[in-house]
Amino acid sequence: MTTNTPAAVRAAFVTWLVAVGAGAFETVLVVASGEAGDGAAVGVAVRLTVFVAAVLVALRMRAGRRWARLALTVGLGVLGTLSLVLGPIGWLLDGNSLPDLVSSASALDLTFGASRVVHVCAVLAGCVLMFVPSANAWFRSRARARVAVG
Template identity: 65%
Template sequence: MRNSRERAPAAVRAAFGSWLVAVGAGVFETCSVVAREGLTGDVVGGAAVRTAVFVVAVAVAWQMRAGRRWARLTLAVGLGVVGLASLVADPIAWLAAGNAVPRLIADSGAADLAFGVSRGVHIVAVLIGVTLMFTPSANAWFRVPVPARA
């Protein structure tokens, strides 16, 4: 049984940091949409849902860092599969429709480019977070039971 003060391996700590980067990028993207679109019903609703997801993601990431296996699985499936699909579905559909990235960049302003960079950081952070959670040292960390809290 693991000592509650035992430090998570570097891969798990880095995965945690990666999840925080992903959430930070998501917050930036949400704020960008609100700034661009204004506080319409759809935007407010979407921002509320995303905010709830961000809060839950950080809470679950804390549990993952503490060695909770359910949290690792929740992050991997919830954000690594479902969340990632939501981040890439529209860009893939846009590209499949015959649009070109160089033209998009040429037609974009600074805010659009900042959003695009943030989305790229967001995607990479999710991929890194998922990958790091399943390294050999992380797998060993999650095999050891976490002591029940009083």
Template identity: 60%
Template sequence: MPAVSLPARRATERSDPGPPPAAVRAAFALWVTAVAAGAFETALMVGRAPADGIGAGLAVRLAVFTAAVLVALRMRRGAGWARITLAVGLGVLGTASLVVGPLGYLLDGGSLSDALARTDAVEWVFGASRTVHLAAVLTAVVLMFRPAANRYFRRSA
């Protein structure tokens, strides 16, 4: 029986891009920060929401948070598809979902000064968390496309 030679590497395997550069490591940490902030915001909302109807919203958020961390792990390992998924899915669509409520309020004639005057302590904490959340997402997106990050993702392709 003739010997069958196996290819040195399967076509589906990627080359080892080496350790991630600082920009990619920082982006990963910021994605985890954004997920943590989102989980904290969810906990604050659950504490104020009526008991009925919470289950479905929690299930969706848990799925999104889990997927975000798993995709961020793949991004840290050099998966280009993960970088694009995070940038579009959370960077664009996720950010839009975070700002649509406040923008809608203002576009409907709501006043920022009135909203601030009615804000209680929990809403201030929520707002601070949302600020950290947005800053983490936007900064992570920028870091994932820095020159060192681009070289890293090219090496893994």
């Protein structure tokens, strides 16, 4: 990481780490609860692969690689967020009630829900922070510097 990396890019990197941490925590909760079922090993392997890839790509984003910023935005910002929210949205559209869910939820359910909120907020914040004006200017300057050198 260069010393002139904008605060927004540094903050975006941290939010991606928070998102990965929340995702890993959710995975642990599901496996520990026994709700993962017979496919737990496969599910954990897939999630672990995504988490490692996300951290590696976030490191490249922090280094000024525009492709990494795009990959995080499309891969996790769009597709990943959809995978996190489509189930709950469908559940609500089926006529279920959030107050009823909260009133009957266990401590594990509430913990998982809180982690999911942190997870989604971190992803959305990471996407926004990567595209604020200071970040845009910095990514452009990094790309120009690579072209000039190479």
